[in-house]
Amino acid sequence: MKILVPVKRVVDYNVKVRVKADGTGVETSGVKMSMNPFDEISIEEAVRLKEKGVATEVIAVSMGVAACAETIRTALAMGADRGILVESAVELQPLAVAKLMKALVDKEQPQLVILGKQAIDDDMNATGQMLAALLGWPQGTFASKIEISGDGISVTREIDGGLETLALTLPAIVTSDLRLNEPRYASLPNIMKARKKPIETMKPEDLGVDPTPRLTLVSVAEPPKRQAGKKVGSVAELVSKLRTEAKVI
Amino acid sequence: MQTYKAPLRDMQFVIHELHDSAKLTTMKGFEEVTPDLIDSILEEAAKFAESVLLPINASGDEQGCTYENGVVRTPAGFKPAYDAFRESGWTAIAADPAFGGQGLPEVVSKQVEEMLCSTNLSFSLYPGLTHGAYQAILDHASEELKQLYLPKMVDGTWSGTMCLTESHCGTDLGLLRTKAVPQPDATYKITGSKIFITAGEHDLTQNIIHLVLARLPDAPPGVKGISLFLVPKFIPDASGEPGMRNGVLCTAIEHKMGIKASSTCQMSFDDATGWLVGEPHKGLRAMFTMMNSERLSIGVQGLGIAEAAYQSAVFYAKDRIQGRSPSGTKSPGQAADPILVHPDVRRMLMTIRAYAEGCRALGGWVAQQLDQVVHADDPAVREAAEDFTALMTPIVKALFTDIGFDMASLGMQVYGGHGYVRDHGMEQYVRDARIAMIYEGTNGIQAMDLVARKLGAQDGRLLTRFFEPVAAFLAANRDDPNRDDSSLGGPSLGGMARALGHAFDTLKTTTAHITAAGQRDPEEPGAAAADYLRLFGLVALGFMWVRSAQVAQRKLPTANGDARFYQAKLHTAQFFMDRLLPQTAALAATIQSGKGSMMEMAEEMF
Numbered sequence: 144m145k146i147l148v149p150v151k152r153v154v155d156y157n158v159k160v161r162v163k164a165d166g167t168g169v170e171t172s173g174v175k176m177s178m179n180p181f182d183e184i185s186i187e188e189a190v191r192l193k194e195k196g197v198a199t200e201v202i203a204v205s206m207g208v209a210a211c212a213e214t215i216r217t218a219l220a221m222g223a224d225r226g227i228l229v230e231s232a233v234e235l236q237p238l239a240v241a242k243l244m245k246a247l248v249d250k251e252q253p254q255l256v257i258l259g260k261q262a263i264d265d266d267m268n269a270t271g272q273m274l275a276a277l278l279g280w281p282q283g284t285f286a287s288k289i290e291i292s293g294d295g296i297s298v299t300r301e302i303d304g305g306l307e308t309l310a311l312t313l314p315a316i317v318t319s320d321l322r323l324n325e326p327r328y329a330s331l332p333n334i335m336k337a338r339k340k341p342i343e344t345m346k347p348e349d350l351g352v353d354p355t356p357r358l359t360l361v362s363v364a365e366p367p368k369r370q371a372g373k374k375v376g377s378v379a380e381l382v383s384k385l386r387t388e389a390k391v392i
Numbered sequence: 393m394q395t396y397k398a399p400l401r402d403m404q405f406v407i408h409e410l411h412d413s414a415k416l417t418t419m420k421g422f423e424e425v426t427p428d429l430i431d432s433i434l435e436e437a438a439k440f441a442e443s444v445l446l447p448i449n450a451s452g453d454e455q456g457c458t459y460e461n462g463v464v465r466t467p468a469g470f471k472p473a474y475d476a477f478r479e480s481g482w483t484a485i486a487a488d489p490a491f492g493g494q495g496l497p498e499v500v501s502k503q504v505e506e507m508l509c510s511t512n513l514s515f516s517l518y519p520g521l522t523h524g525a526y527q528a529i530l531d532h533a534s535e536e537l538k539q540l541y542l543p544k545m546v547d548g549t550w551s552g553t554m555c556l557t558e559s560h561c562g563t564d565l566g567l568l569r570t571k572a573v574p575q576p577d578a579t580y581k582i583t584g585s586k587i588f589i590t591a592g593e594h595d596l597t598q599n600i601i602h603l604v605l606a607r608l609p610d611a612p613p614g615v616k617g618i619s620l621f622l623v624p625k626f627i628p629d630a631s632g633e634p635g636m637r638n639g640v641l642c643t644a645i646e647h648k649m650g651i652k653a654s655s656t657c658q659m660s661f662d663d664a665t666g667w668l669v670g671e672p673h674k675g676l677r678a679m680f681t682m683m684n685s686e687r688l689s690i691g692v693q694g695l696g697i698a699e700a701a702y703q704s705a706v707f708y709a710k711d712r713i714q715g716r717s718p719s720g721t722k723s724p725g726q727a728a729d730p731i732l733v734h735p736d737v738r739r740m741l742m743t744i745r746a747y748a749e750g751c752r753a754l755g756g757w758v759a760q761q762l763d764q765v766v767h768a769d770d771p772a773v774r775e776a777a778e779d780f781t782a783l784m785t786p787i788v789k790a791l792f793t794d795i796g797f798d799m800a801s802l803g804m805q806v807y808g809g810h811g812y813v814r815d816h817g818m819e820q821y822v823r824d825a826r827i828a829m830i831y832e833g834t835n836g837i838q839a840m841d842l843v844a845r846k847l848g849a850q851d852g853r854l855l856t857r858f859f860e861p862v863a864a865f866l867a868a869n870r871d872d873p874n875r876d877d878s879s880l881g882g883p884s885l886g887g888m889a890r891a892l893g894h895a896f897d898t899l900k901t902t903t904a905h906i907t908a909a910g911q912r913d914p915e916e917p918g919a920a921a922a923d924y925l926r927l928f929g930l931v932a933l934g935f936m937w938v939r940s941a942q943v944a945q946r947k948l949p950t951a952n953g954d955a956r957f958y959q960a961k962l963h964t965a966q967f968f969m970d971r972l973l974p975q976t977a978a979l980a981a982t983i984q985s986g987k988g989s990m991m992e993m994a995e996e997m998f
Contacts, residue, residue, distance in 0.1 A: 157397060173953025175400070177435075216432060328444075329436045331481030331494055338429055371725045 144197065144291075144313075145253040146189040148223065149204045149244060150182040152214040153264040166362045169264075178214050180326075181259025183221070184319045187326040188289065189257055190222035197291050200224050202251060206235050206243060212342055219337035220329035226342035231354055239347070239354035241273035246350035248278060253314065255296070260285050260318040271318035281311040287322040394817035395707045396446055396510055396700050398438030401957055402749055403503045404431060406756040409943050410936075411499065419767045422497055430500055433485075437504040440480060444473050445512035452514055452653030453820045457594070459645045464593040464655045474518065474548075474596040483519050483548030487526060491542040497767075498685060498759040502692055506752070509696025513824045514653035516696075518551060520689060521591045525552025525603045527682035532670035533622065540628055541601055550599040554679065555586040555623075555659060562588075563837055565676060566614040570606040572621055572666060582606050582623055582666040585643075585658065588831075592657030593625075593642030599634045600625040602659070604666060605675050612673065620675030621666035639664035650823030684765075684785045688758055690832045691788035694796025695751040697825040701803030702744040704818060708807050709737050731806075739971075740806050744799045746937070746968040749961075751792050753936035758784045780857040783846050784932070786838035790922075791929035793828035794835060800825040839921035842928070843906060855903070862935050866893050869942070885942055891969045892934045895976040899931045902980050909986065919987035927979040934973045941965035 154160055155175040163170050178186075192198040203218035205211035206229040215226035229243050248256060261268035275282035283289070283298025287306065290297045291313075299308045301320050329337075347354040375381045385392045407413045408427050416422045448469035455467035466474075477483065486501040487493025508516035526545045529538060529552075544550040561567035570584025582604055586592075593600065602623040611617030629635030639662040646656040670678035709732040713723070717733035731737045761784075764777035800821035804811035811818035829835045846854050870889040906924060909916035944958040944965070951958050 170953050173951065173955070173957065213428060213432070216428070220432065220436070328440050328476070328480050329432075330479065331433065331436070331485060333481075334432050334436055335424075335429070335494060337432070338424060338426075 144192075144255065145200045145202065145251060146192060146198045147202050147204060147244070147248060147251060147253040147256045148182070148185045148189050148218070149206070149240070149256075149258055149270070150186065150214050150218050151179040151259070151262045151264075152176050152205060152207060152211045153179045153262055156180060156263055162363050162365050166364060168360070168363050176210070176214075178217050179259050179262045179264075181261060181263070181319055181321070182218075183326040184321065184323050185257040185259050186218045186221050186223055187324045188317075188319060189255075190327075191324065192255075192291065193222065193224075198255075202227060202253070204229070204244070204247060206240055207231060212344075215342055216337050217329065219340045219342075220334045221327060222333065223340075225340055228342055228344045229347060229350065230344055231347050233347075233354050234356055235354055236356050236358055237267050237269035237273055238357055239352065240270050241277055242352045243347060243350055243354065244270070244274050245277045246352055248274075250350075255291075255313060256316050258316070258318045260320055271316055275316040278314075278316070280314055280316050281309075282316040282318070283309050283311055284316075284318040285320040286317050287320050289317055289323070393704060393707060394446065394450060394700065394820075395704050396442060397703070398434070398441060398507045398510070399699060399752075400431075400434055400438055402752060403434055403506075405940075405943075405957075405961070406752050407499055407503065409947070410753055410940060411756050411760045413499065416497055416499070416763075419763070420769060421495055421767050422763075425497060425500070433496070433500060434503060436480075437482065437507055440477070440482070441507040441511040444476055445508060445515055448473055448515070448653075449512045450817045450820060452512065453650075453824075454814075456652035457645055457655040459642070462593070462641050462643070464595065464642055464645055464657065466594050466596060466655065467653045470515065470653060471596055473515065477515075477519065478548030481547075483522065484546045486523065487546040488530060488542075491530070491538070492546045498688075498762040499756060502688065502755060502759045505689055505692050506696045506699065506755075509693045510700040512653075513693060513697065514651045516693070517651065517654045518591050518594065518596055519548065521554060522548070522550075522552040524554055524682060524686050525601055527685070528554075528603055528620065528679055529601075529622065529669060531681050532620065532678040533667075537622060537667055537669070540632060541622070541624075544599070544632075545601060549597060550601055551591055551594075551597040552601045553589050553592050553603065555589050555592070555602050555604040556679065557586060557588045559585065559587050563834065565605065565618060568605060568607065568618060570604065570661065572606040572608050572619060572668075574608070575665075580606075580608075580621055580666045580668060582621055582639075582661045582664045585660050587658050588646065589657045589659045590831075591655060592659045593645075594655045598626075599628075602640060603669065603679065604661065605679065606666075608672055615676050617673050618675045619672050620669040620678045622669050623661065623664050623666040627665060649826055650820070651827055684781045685762055687785045687789040687832055687838075688755060688762065690828055691751070691790075691792030692755055693828045694792035694794070694825060695748060695755060697796040697821050697828075698744055698748040698751065698799035701800045701818070701821045702741065702748055704816070704821075705741060705744065705803040705806040706732075708810075708816070709741060712807075737806060740802045742964065742967045743972065744802055746964050746972055747795045747799055747933070749940075749964060750933035750936050750968060751788075751795060753940055754784075754932050755788060755792065757936065758788055776857055779850065779854045782849070783842075783854040783858060786833075786841040786846065787925055787929050787932065789832065790829075790835035790838035790925050791933075793825070794926070797822070797825040797829055835925075836922060839925040840918060842925050843910070843917040843921045847903065847907065858932070859900070862892075862896055862931070865889075865935070865939065866896065869938070885938070885945055888938045888941055888965060888969045891973060892931070892938050895931050895934055895973050898976050898980045899927055902927060902983050905984060913987070915987050915991060919990060920983045923979045923982045927976050927983070930973055930976050930979075934968065937965045937968045 155177040158174055161170045189201040193201050201223040203215050203223040204227045205215045212228050258271040285300045286298045287301050288299035294313050296311050299306050413427050416425045452467040458465045484493045485496050489495045558568050572580040572582050604621045604623050605618050608619055626634035627636045627638050641660050642657045643660045644658045710730050712731050713726050713728040714731050717729050722729045722733050761777040761780045768774045804818040807818050810816050870893050906920050944961040948958045
């Protein structure tokens with residue numbers, strides 16, 4: 144069984160993000176970039192399935208600028224077998240990524256695609272669901288546990304009320320939540336070996352997909368600064384302020 | 393609070409931009425060491441150090457090692473951390489691929505070491521000592537011993553020690569008494585006591601391989617009669633697994649000021665079976681062949697602590713609000729301004745930063761030359777690199793470790809009383825850093841090595857390996873009027889180069905003075921040694937800073953998002969030139985005063 148895992152290059156979770164002066168987005172040049180943490184979890188899960196003998200091959204896919212190859216290398220160092228880089232100078236929105244992924248699924252014929260439930264840069268939480276719809280495959284989102292048996296997969300998902308377990312038929316889409324696993328540290332020998340694993344590079348045209356953005360970004364701005372609080376002298380004053388100033392009661 | 397993120401951007405600056413890592417791939421054995429491979433290694437090492445080693449640093453210090461009936465237990469969390477470290481392959485980073493190593497350059501492995509030292513100095517000593525023992529075995533032991541021991545030491549399932557010191561002999565190893573008696577089966581029976589043995593006994597590995605200095609029955613007295621022996625804790629059986637217990641026992645562990653999670657052992661050898669490493673009576677040389685790399689590693693401990701102290705101090709200086717800025721309120725919404733606004737706090741933070749980044753740059757240069765010693769094709773390049781590393785070894789060891797301790801203390805100062813209490817972990821840095829000035833040859837011995845051995849060696853040829861590149865750089869940069877263009881958003885490179893030029897002239901005059909004074913009076917170099925080493929070190933750091941500023945200035949116009957990094961580099965360079973390099977003048981005056989004021993007082997007046 145082949146597993147396909149898309150990995151996104153995002154601003155590292157430790158970086159304090161700064162909005163560009165012209166409001167067109169956040170500053171990414173010269174900023175430390177790394178793999179979306181949810182995608183690390185997806186890679187880890189896929190590699191564990193391979194180590195258990197359930198999967199035969201793990202393919203890491205990234206899309207965007209050429210530097211995304213480094214994100215793929217990280218996945219290869221964690222244990223993925225090979226990489227595919229879809230190079231695009233245009234910004235890739237979830238629908239474009241889902242379409243490109245569908246084309247890759249048609250080409251590679253995996254039985255399982257594991258995606259991060261969302262990317263920490265735009266928090267869209269959309270690609271997995273869109274891909275499932277495009278493929279007509281069942282989806283198990285926000286997975287905290289998965290188990291494969293025969294041609295089925297059981298997915299335990301984190302929902303508002305607690306946990307829900309779904310039984311899906313393969314091929315299927317899974318999106319991973321934080322508690323699915325704890326990703327490993329890539330070992331030094333595997334970092335070295337990752338250099339020798341193949342990465343195939345292609346363009347959206349090669350996959351017959353028009354990646355032109357369908358959504359327009361109006362502006363990006365810092366959230367308003369929090370104002371200093373006020374001290375009140377008594378409960379009565381608090382109640383009166385809540386009523387007259389905050390107008391919440 | 394002990395807080396640390398590996399300074400990856402600065403490490404990349406040092407490796408790639410200052411010391412041109414792209415050249416590595418042209419060297420034999422490093423064909424695959426591309427800049428992006430180096431980056432992935434550093435990133436992964438950083439993750440490990442930050443998330444596995446840092447969390448057990450303060451707890452390891454609190455708990456320390458415990459001793460009971462010959463058994464030493466490391467603090468909670470050390471064994472799982474060591475297992476993870478070993479399984480991730482980090483013990484193999486700089487080892488020979490023939491024995492399972494990754495064969496990566498020193499210029500890379502020393503940066504990884506820095507991260508280990510910043511996050512957990514005690515932990516770093518276990519793999520550090522193993523690597524030293526590995527190197528001695530690799531360079532001098534028989535093929536049989538290498539095959540039997542090295543693969544397991546490289547993969548970290550076995551660890552190593554270096555047993556030199558005895559209670560009556562530390563610096564002067566000529567006095568050592570441990571005996572080795574030849575046996576009919578070509579092994580030796582080793583008997584004697586050793587002290588201060590780092591990692592002599594612990595619970596991290598299946599077996600511990602001691603390298604022991606001892607005397608054969610026919611040994612001439614003094615340092616010319618010392619041989620090196622390999623003494624395993626468990627003698628490997630026929631299948632190479634740990635077998636019979638050998639006659640070596642840990643009799644106590646030391647109670648120390650710092651590095652409490654590192655086990656410092658008294659070891660007793662009682663008819664322990666050992667194997668000769670290298671030739672009889674040539675043990676000292678065998679043990680010291682890897683000294684240049686080892687001493688750079690100790691220097692890196694100082695650097696690592698300085699970096700950790702810097703980051704923790706910056707965290708506090710931004711977080712702690714107290715008083716108002718002398719130039720007017722900076723945070724009107726708060727009861728007080730963060731202490732970062734105060735010039736004196738800036739002085740402390742900039743001092744630590746300028747020394748830490750300067751040492752990283754200088755350490756990177758020495759590491760790059762250590763790689764050249766082994767891997768360069770051209771024998772002339774190898775010779776030049778050997779000269780350079782021999783010259784700089786005592787400097788990086790003593791300078792970096794002196795700085796490490798001073799900067800840990802300065803970092804603590806930023807915290808005020810909160811640095812002196814244990815809760816924030818700042819006093820641990822001070823205690824942990826202190827040992828590095830003492831072990832692996834005290835800093836006084838390093839200074840003597842510099843003035844007594846290195847200056848005069850090869851008719852002063854070693855010295856030219858540092859003087860020539862500096863002189864060439866100054867000639868190219870100090871008088872060029874275009875270099876004074878500060879419109880690039882930073883200070884004037886020409887101005888910095890001239891400041892370096894003055895300090896460099898001072899170094900040259902002082903060097904000539906010491907050499908001449910030494911010919912008149914053998915005590916004079918000793919009186920000048922420590923100050924001279926510091927003077928030399930400051931000039932070397934100054935050279936690194938001017939070169940760093942030059943790189944930063946070139947890159948700044950096209951740096952985009954990286955601009956802040958280069959701007960900070962330029963600010964810090966200017967700080968070093970303005971506020972730290974001028975110490976060279978005081979040091980020169982101190983040295984010129986000669987030995988009189990300390991040697992003339994009669995012994996009984998002490």
